[in-house]
Every structure is written in C-alpha cells, then in structure tokens.
Amino acid sequence: MPRRLLRDGHVVLDDWHYLGDGQVGDSAVPAADPNAGGLILSLQRWLGERAAWLNHAGRLGVVLQPADKVEQLASDISRFALIAAEFPGPTDGRGYTQGRLLRERYLFKGELRAAGYVRRDQLFLLARCGFNSFELPEDQLATASSAFSTFTAEYQPSNDAGLARKLQRR
Amino acid sequence: MYRYDVMDKTLVAERVAEFRDQTRRFLAGELSDEEFKHLRLRNGLYIQTHAPMLRVAIPYGLLSSTQLRMLGSIARRYDRGYGHFTTRQNIQYNWPKLETAPDILADLATVEMHAIQTSGNCIRNTTSDHLAGVTPNELEDPRPWCEIIRQWSTFHPEFNYLPRKFKIAVTGSPQDRAASLVHDIGVHIIRGPNGELGFEILAGGGLGRTPIIGSVVREFLPREHLLSYLEAILRVYNLEGRRDNLTKARIKILVKSLGIEEFKRRVEAEWELIRDGALRISEVEVDRIRAFFTPPGYKSLGNSDPTAGKETAFRAWYRYNTADHKVPGYRVVYISLKKPDVAPGDATDAEMELIADLADRYSFGEVRVTHTQNLLLADVEQEQTYELWQTLHAAGLATPNIGTLTDMICCPGLDFCSLANASSIDVAKLINDRFDDYDYLYDLGELDVKMSGCMNACGHHHVGNIGILGVDKGGEAWYQITIGGAAGADASLGSVIGPSVRKADVPETIARLLAVYVEHRQTEERFLDTVRRIGIKPFKERVYATPIAA
Numbered sequence: 206m207p208r209r210l211l212r213d214g215h216v217v218l219d220d221w222h223y224l225g226d227g228q229v230g231d232s233a234v235p236a237a238d239p240n241a242g243g244l245i246l247s248l249q250r251w252l253g254e255r256a257a258w259l260n261h262a263g264r265l266g267v268v269l270q271p272a273d274k275v276e277q278l279a280s281d282i283s284r285f286a287l288i289a290a291e292f293p294g295p296t297d298g299r300g301y302t303q304g305r306l307l308r309e310r311y312l313f314k315g316e317l318r319a320a321g322y323v324r325r326d327q328l329f330l331l332a333r334c335g336f337n338s339f340e341l342p343e344d345q346l347a348t349a350s351s352a353f354s355t356f357t358a359e360y361q362p363s364n365d366a367g368l369a370r371k372l373q374r375r
Numbered sequence: 376m377y378r379y380d381v382m383d384k385t386l387v388a389e390r391v392a393e394f395r396d397q398t399r400r401f402l403a404g405e406l407s408d409e410e411f412k413h414l415r416l417r418n419g420l421y422i423q424t425h426a427p428m429l430r431v432a433i434p435y436g437l438l439s440s441t442q443l444r445m446l447g448s449i450a451r452r453y454d455r456g457y458g459h460f461t462t463r464q465n466i467q468y469n470w471p472k473l474e475t476a477p478d479i480l481a482d483l484a485t486v487e488m489h490a491i492q493t494s495g496n497c498i499r500n501t502t503s504d505h506l507a508g509v510t511p512n513e514l515e516d517p518r519p520w521c522e523i524i525r526q527w528s529t530f531h532p533e534f535n536y537l538p539r540k541f542k543i544a545v546t547g548s549p550q551d552r553a554a555s556l557v558h559d560i561g562v563h564i565i566r567g568p569n570g571e572l573g574f575e576i577l578a579g580g581g582l583g584r585t586p587i588i589g590s591v592v593r594e595f596l597p598r599e600h601l602l603s604y605l606e607a608i609l610r611v612y613n614l615e616g617r618r619d620n621l622t623k624a625r626i627k628i629l630v631k632s633l634g635i636e637e638f639k640r641r642v643e644a645e646w647e648l649i650r651d652g653a654l655r656i657s658e659v660e661v662d663r664i665r666a667f668f669t670p671p672g673y674k675s676l677g678n679s680d681p682t683a684g685k686e687t688a689f690r691a692w693y694r695y696n697t698a699d700h701k702v703p704g705y706r707v708v709y710i711s712l713k714k715p716d717v718a719p720g721d722a723t724d725a726e727m728e729l730i731a732d733l734a735d736r737y738s739f740g741e742v743r744v745t746h747t748q749n750l751l752l753a754d755v756e757q758e759q760t761y762e763l764w765q766t767l768h769a770a771g772l773a774t775p776n777i778g779t780l781t782d783m784i785c786c787p788g789l790d791f792c793s794l795a796n797a798s799s800i801d802v803a804k805l806i807n808d809r810f811d812d813y814d815y816l817y818d819l820g821e822l823d824v825k826m827s828g829c830m831n832a833c834g835h836h837h838v839g840n841i842g843i844l845g846v847d848k849g850g851e852a853w854y855q856i857t858i859g860g861a862a863g864a865d866a867s868l869g870s871v872i873g874p875s876v877r878k879a880d881v882p883e884t885i886a887r888l889l890a891v892y893v894e895h896r897q898t899e900e901r902f903l904d905t906v907r908r909i910g911i912k913p914f915k916e917r918v919y920a921t922p923i924a925a
Contacts, residue, residue, distance in 0.1 A: 271618075295413045296496065298536025302613050305533055310648065326397065326414055333532035356389045358382045360526040361602075362653035363533065375382060375660075 207242075209346055211328075212316065212338040214353065214369055216346045221245050221266055221287060234261055243286055248273045251281075259284070268320060271299040275306045282311045289318040290336075295327070301334045308335030308364040317367070325349040329356060332367030376437050376741060377522045377667040379487040386530070387484045390491055394418045395477035402474065417497060417535065419490030420476050423793050429468045429476060430493040431483060435503035435521040435545075436464030436744040440731040443742050445486040447727030453479050458727070460712060460720040462554075462784055462835055463542065464502050464744040465493060469791050491529055496537045496624075498528035498609070502544045504552045505745040508668060509753045511701045515564045515572055517547035519665040520601065523656065524562075527602050534609050538616035539624035541609070542581075549864060554746055556580050556589045556866035557838055559626045560608060567595045574601060578608055578638070579630030582832035586868050587627040590635040592642055598661070600646075602654040607646035611638070671739040671754055676704020681760050689764050691813065692775040697760060706757045708738070710750040710767060711774040711782065715807040718800040719785040720748030729770055737763050747784055749777065779816045780824055780885075781807055784835055788828030788845065789852070795828030797845025797852030802826060802881055809882035819889060821901045823862070838862035840903045841885060842869045854881050858888060858914055859906040867907075872915045880923040887917045 208219045220242040234257040235244075243264030251258065251267050258265060266287030267278065278288070288307055290300035300319065307313040318338040319331050325345050329352050341349050359365070359372040379387070394414070401411040415421075419430040431446070438446075446466055450458045453475050454468045461467055471479060483489055492499060501521045508516040524543060528534070534541070544555040547564040555561030561577035574596045580589025596604050612626045615633075630638045682690045698707040710730060713719050722730075730750060734742045737759050738752035745751060755763060767773040776782045783806065786792065788799030803826065810816060825839030829846075836842030842857035853875040860869030876884050889902075891914050896905045906914070 295410065296536055297618060298496075298534070299614055299618075301533045301536065302610055324410065326410075330530075330532040330535055355393050356386060356530065358385055360386070360529050361531055363531075373382060373385075375380075 208340070209343065210318075210338060210340050211346055211349055214350050219340075221264075223268065224250070234258055245287060245289060248277060252277065255281070266316075266318075269300075269303055271297050271303075273303075275303050275311065278307075279311055282307075282313050285313070285315055287316040287318060287338075288313060289320040292319060292321040292323060292327075294322045295324070301330065304331065304334035304336050305364055308366055325352045328352040333359070333363050333365045335364040335366045337367040376439060377434070377518075377664070383487070384484075387487070387489050387491075390418075390489065390530075391477060391480045391484050394480060398473070398477050413495065413536075415476075416495035417492055418476070418480065419493035420473070421494060421793075422473075423469065423791055426470050427473045427476065428791065429471050429479060429490060430461070431466050431468070431488060431490045432493050432500045433464050433466060433488075433744050434525050435501060435507070435518055436505055436746070437518065438742045438744065439486075440734040440740045440742065442486045442488055443727050443731040443734070445482065445488070447724040447731070449479055449482060450727065451724040456725075457721050457723045459718065459787060460722065460744050460748050460750070462746050462748060462786075462833065463500055464505075464746055465500055466744070467787070469787070492535075494540070495535075496539050496541075497535045498531060498537075498541045498543065500542075501525050501528070502542070502553050502558075502746060504546050504548060504550075505743045505751060506552060506698070506707060506753070507547060508670065509700050509702075509705075509707055510548050510550075511699055512550075513548040513701075514566065515547045516665075516668055517545040517562075517564055518668050519661065520547075520562065520564070521545050522664050522667070523602070523661070524605065527605070527654075531609075534613060537609070537613055538618045539621070539626075541612075541626070543605070551862070551864040551866070552746065554835065554838065554862040554866070556864075557582050557586070557835070557862065558589065560605065561589050562601070565595065567597070571597075573597050574604075576604060576608075578642075579627040579635070581625050581627040582835055582837050583625065584622050584830045584832075585625075585627065585631075586832070586837040587631065588866050588868065589627075590630060590638075592635070592639050599656050599658075600650055602656060603650045603652060604642075604646055606654060607642050607649060610645055611641045615641070670702075671741075673702045673705065673754070674756070676702075676756065676758075678703050679757050681757050685761060688768070688773075688775070689761060691817070692764055692768070692773050693760060695775045695779065695817075696773065696777045697755075700754070702754075704757055706755050706760055708752045708755045708760065708763060709745070709777045710752065710772050711776055712749050713776060713782050714771060714774040715781075715811065716804065718787070718790075719783050719803055722750070726770065726772060729766075730772070733763060733766060747782065749782070775813065776816065778821050778823075780810050780819060780822045780889075781816060782824075784823075784825040784839070786827050786833035792828060792833075794831055795845065796830075796847035797828050797854065797878075799826045799828040799834060799843075799845060802843065802845075802854065802878060805878070805882050806885065809886065819892070819902065821903075823903075824885075825860070825862075835862060836860070837868045838866060839869060840901075840906070841888060843881065844875075846875055848875070852878055854878060856881075856884055856888075856918075858911055859903065861903055870911050872911055873919055876923070883923045884918055888914050891917045 245266035268289040577589035826843040827834035857869030
C-alpha cells in the first residue's frame with residue numbers, strides 16, 4: 206500500500222516512488238506508463254543518465270542529499286514535477302537552504318518535498334523555505350497541519366510558498 | 376530602548392504557546408529526549424549537572440527597570456533567588472524546573488523578553504558595546520543595527536539548524552568592548568571612502584578549542600546591504616560548514632580551511648545574487664528603529680568633581696567604577712558583580728530589584744549588562760553619584776574593582792555546567808582571597824583575568840591578559856595559565872606559559888606573574904603591554920623556577 210503524506214495541507218496517497226540507484230549509466234530507462242506514479246531519481250542517477258531520461262514521457266522527480274548542489278539542476282528545473290530534499294536527522298539544516306534556492310533562485314514551481322527525518326515541529330520553517338509536501342510519520346499526519354499556523358507573522362522575507370496564508374509583515 | 380509592537384508581541388506569545396505544547400508532548404511521552412532536545416535548546420533550556428538551566432536573552436545587554444525587576448522576580452519564584460549574568464550579556468538561571476519553563480517564558484513575554492535562540496545551533500543573541508550611545512568617541516550608536524539583526528535572525532527559517540552555534544557582535548566605536556574579533560561575525564560601524572557610515576565585516580573569529588581572531592571579509596559595506604550580506608555569509612556557512620565533527624563545525628574552521636580569500640569569493644558571489652532583493656534595508660526602516668534609541672532627556676549641566684572632600688572609599692569607587700560620558704555633567708556607573716565570596720556575574724533577586732529602583736531614580740530607568748559580567752547605569756548625573764554610591768555601598772554592590780585583577784570573567788564551571796572539567800567559581804574565590812589588598816590591585820592597574828572551566832572557553836580565557844583554563848588530569852582538576860591575550864580592538868590570543876598547575880597553586884602562580892610585571896614595567900605600561908614587549912620567557916622562568924609550597 207502506498208504511503209500517505211501531507212501535501213498542500215492535505216493528507217494524500219503518495220503517487221511517486223523512488224527509483225533505486227542501480228548502476229549509473231547502464232540501467233534501462235523504463236517506458237512511461239500514464240497510470241503509474243512519477244519516478245524520483247537520485248541526483249547522481251539523473252546526472253549520469255540525463256540524456257536518456259530527457260526523452261522520458263512520464264513525470265520525473267529528483268531527490269537531493271544534503272551535500273548535493275542545487276546548481277547542478279539549474280538548467281533542468283522545468284523538467285521536474287517534483288524535487289525532494291533528504292533530511293538525515295533533526296539537526297542537518299542544509300535542506301532549508303536548498304529549498305529556498307530552488308524556489309527563489311531557480312523558480313521551481315513543482316512539488317517541493319521534505320523527505321527523510323521530517324516531524325511536525327519542523328513544518329513551519331520548512332514551509333517558509335518553500336516546501337509544500339512532507340513525508341511525515343503516519344501517526345503525525347492527522348494533526349501536523351496545525352503546525353502551519355504556529356506563527357502568524359514574520360520578521361524576514363523568505364519564501365512561504367508552503368504556507369496556506371500570507372504572514373503579516375510590517 | 377526598543378519597544379515591542381503588536382507584531383513582536385504576537386510572535387513571542389506564539390512562541391510561548393508553541394513551546395508549551397512541545398513541553399506538554401514531551402512530558403506525555405509523545406516526544407523523545409532527542410526530539411525534544413532540539414526544541415528546548417532553541418528556547419534556552421539546557422539540561423545541566425543538577426537541573427535544567429534556562430538562558431534568557433538580553434538583546435545587546437539592554438534592560439528596562441521593569442525587565443530587571445521581572446528577572447529578579449523569576450529568580451525568586453522559579454529559582455533559588457539568584458541569576459548569573461553571562462559574557463554574552465544574557466542571564467542564566469541554574470535551578471528552574473523543566474515543567475515551569477513555559478510559565479517562565481510567559482512571564483518574560485509580559486515584559487517583552489524571551490529565551491528564543493539562546494542555545495542550539497542557530498543565530499544567538501546579538502551583542503554590543505555596553506557603552507553604546509554614551510561613549511564620547513562613537514561613530515554611531517550600534518544598537519539600532521543590533522535590533523535590526525535581532526529581528527532578521529529571530530525564527531530565520533533557513534538558519535535555525537546550522538552546523539554549529541553562531542554569534543554576532545556589533546560595535547560603533549574604535550574601542551572594541553564587545554570582543555567582536557572573537558565572534559563568528561563582527562560588524563564594525565566605520566566611515567567609507569566618502570565619509571558615509573557603513574560597515575566593516577569580519578568573520579571566522581571564535582574561542583573554544585581552536586581560538587582564532589576574525590578576518591576581514593569586506594572592508595566597506597554600504598549600510599542598506601547589512602542583512603543581505605549577513606544572509607550570504609550564513610548561507611555559505613550553512614551549506615559548506617562541516618557537520619561531521621562537532622569540534623570543527625564553527626565558521627572559523629570553514630574560513631580557515633578555505634582561506635579567507637576563497638571564503639570571501641564565495642560570500643561575494645552569493646551576495647551578488649541577493650544584494651538587491653527584499654532584504655535591502657530602507658532608510659525609513661532604519662529611522663523607525665533608530666527612533667527607539669534617541670538620547671534620554673539630559674539636563675544641561677556642567678562637569679564637576681563630585682569626589683572633592685569625600686571619603687577615600689568613594690573616591691576609589693568613583694575612579695574605578697565610573698567612566699566618562701559624552702554629555703557634560705553625566706557619568707557612566709558600573710555596578711560590580713565581582714565581590715569576594717560570590718560567583719562572578721551572580722546577582723540575587725533583591726539586588727536586581729534594588730538596581731532596578733536605582734535605575735529609575737538615577738538613570739532614566741535603564742540598566743545594561745556588560746560582556747565582563749557587570750551591570751551598569753549609563754546616564755547618572757555626576758552630582759548624584761555620591762548618593763548612589765552610598766546606597767550601593769550599603770548593599771555590598773560597590774566593590775571598587777572594575778578593570779582590575781578581581782574583576783574576573785568566569786564561567787559557571789563544574790559547579791553547574793555538565794561540560795566543565797574543573798571548577799572555576801572556587802578558583803575565583805581563591806584569587807579574591809589572595810589579592811584583597813586594593814592598594815596593590817590599583818597599583819597593578821588595568822588587568823583582565825578570564826577563566827573557563829573547560830575548552831569550550833565560555834570564560835574567554837584565550838583573550839584574558841591572564842587566562843586560566845580548567846583541565847582534567849586523571850580525574851583531578853588542574854589549571855593551564857596563558858598570558859598576553861586581549862579582547863579589544865587589538866585582540867590577541869594568550870600564550871601558554873607551561874605545564875598546568877594545581878588549584879591551590881593558581882593564586883601563587885598569578886602572584887609570580889605579577890611580580891615579574893612589577894619589576895619590568897615601564898611608566899604607564901599595562902600588564903598586557905609589558906608581556907607584549909618582553910615576551911613570556913621571564914614570566915615562565917619565574918613561575919617554574921621553584922616549586923610552589925603547599
């Protein structure tokens with residue numbers, strides 16, 4: 206059974222799946238299946254098999270590890286319907302910067318997903334960095350969206366594309 | 376001083392509600408220790424040796440009398456009747472109960488205070504010159520800029536999970552009283568090529584295991600770009616700083632490993648992309664913030680000498696515990712929190728309340744915390760200093776030792792801190808007991824002693840003229856001594872004089888160092904100058920020449 210996650214404030218079935226890394230360069234690109242979900246590739250796999258995947262008709266996503274450089278996706282941003290940032294634990298904050306760069310510098314308009322260690326207490330800041338989809342533990346899904354209204358105002362401009370309503374500014 | 380508007384109040388209230396809910400979930404078993412840890416740290420709550428420790432932010436060290444009264448009241452109601460002022464101008468409570476932390480934060484919110492981001496790997500309280508706005512040769516009051524940085528850094532969505540903690544200090548005068556050269560970022564207000572005010576930006580300073588003096592990243596930054604430039608530095612650090620090793624995670628290690636030129640290049644490249652974005656600060660906003668820091672209603676007075684005909688004790692206090700004020704007829708008054716038998720920086724609830732009353736009576740209702748762990752009343756009429764001294768003297772708050780050997784900076788040490796190797800408070804007491812002759816202290820002149828209970832260097836020992844570091848030797852506390860450090864505009868790191876010494880020998884070791892100084896000093900030469908002139912060898916030789924008798 207597919208996992209459930211929080212997307213745009215709603216609990217939905219995850220219609221994406223992660224493609225394993227395989228052997229970069231020699232794995233066959235699967236044919237697009239309009240009924241299947243989108244495929245999420247690692248950045249390494251995308252970079253290694255880029256030419257083959259560019260012709261893929263289905264929805265594509267890419268998942269970034271904390272050390273991955275967002276700039277490497279720059280010219281391909283519009284090719285992706287989803288970009289995920291992997292959070293290895295509660296203290297690694299590189300994904301927050303990756304999110305803002307994707308939204309603000311590379312104008313990514315698709316689904317920006319927080320993956321890995323994602324808990325309700327991170328949601329507000331993640332949403333302000335532009336994330337709009339969250340791979341939460343199943344037991345936090347029902348109540349987590351209340352976290353989006355933790356604060357109603359903001360001191361600094363950033364990207365709150367993930368929040369349902371605009372924060373108050375001076 | 377800055378006053379909260381509806382938005383500030385809303386944000387702080389929402390933060391209290393958030394933390395109350397997090398604490399409830401933790402106590403109900405819904406959050407693990409590890410999960411709760413990162414949340415409580417960002418609200419100032421540590422788990423220490425004996426109990427939780429709560430660190431409350433005092434933005435750039437400025438307090439109203441109302442706020443200080445609340446700090447006293449919290450000490451009495453939730454703690455054991457005292458608080459500890461820190462080298463970063465904050466206050467720590469050593470004995471609160473975890474369950475009451477949300478109530479303490481709610482009480483603080485009623486006086487426009489909080490504990491947001493006072494610990495954890497995020498941007499901490501911005502510190503500044505405790506003489507801001509009153510010192511004679513200041514280019515500009517740095518506090519409006521501190522407040523602008525405070526707001527920008529509070530709940531910054533991108534920079535709450537940095538590789539390590541991050542500290543910013545801002546100064547506006549040539550004398551650096553904020554130790555800005557040993558901060559992650561030092562912001563100096565300076566004049567640009569056309570006489571306009573802007574900033575020199577330094578990065579990569581810090582103490583801890585690897586003490587480093589900060590390097591200049593930008594010689595001159597136009598003022599409207601301050602926040603975008605800070606954001607560029609933080610972004611480079613957030614992405615590139617090491618996360619594999621806690622002891623190598625501060626920005627100083629990144630700056631050192633890249634080299635300042637490469638670090639600068641990356642920051643400038645990032646900044647070019649964001650410099651003209653939404654972080655650009657308008658003059659309207661600067662003026663709005665600056666309006667909170669307009670000078671109080673000074674009277675038109677002339678300078679006078681209030682010590683004429685007064686007793687020696689007052690004269691000594693006036694000389695050491697007061698300083699020049701830019702407005703004629705006024706004086707800056709230090710309240711020493713370094714009296715014998717009390718841990719440096721500690722104040723009781725009653726003392727805080729008394730000082731709040733004195734602030735109302737003598738100093739426009741404001742109090743400041745210095746990075747040397749004293750309090751000060753910034754705007755006292757010279758003619759009222761005698762009356763003020765009488766009250767302070769009666770309350771035991773007039774120890775005339777500001778800037779002298781016994782005005783030591785000292786961390787809480789092993790008595791309170793779970794990180795410490797060695798105690799520091801009792802060593803401070805040993806030093807106080809040994810050097811209780813004020814004539815000798817005054818003869819030694821300006822002398823800055825700093826002591827830390829471990830490598831984390833909360834007591835800034837590297838930049839003490841004499842630095843004392845507690846080290847663990849086979850389960851016993853020993854003390855390593857450095858000399859020649861300085862924290863000001865001419866900051867330098869002290870040199871270790873040799874093997875560490877036993878606790879009981881610390882006072883005699885210092886006495887030997889001082890004897891060498893007294894023998895070698897030239898006219899008007901401070902201890903620091905003598906060390907710089909003659910080097911550490913004569914000091915080292917004297918200290919280790921003969922064993923110290925038990």
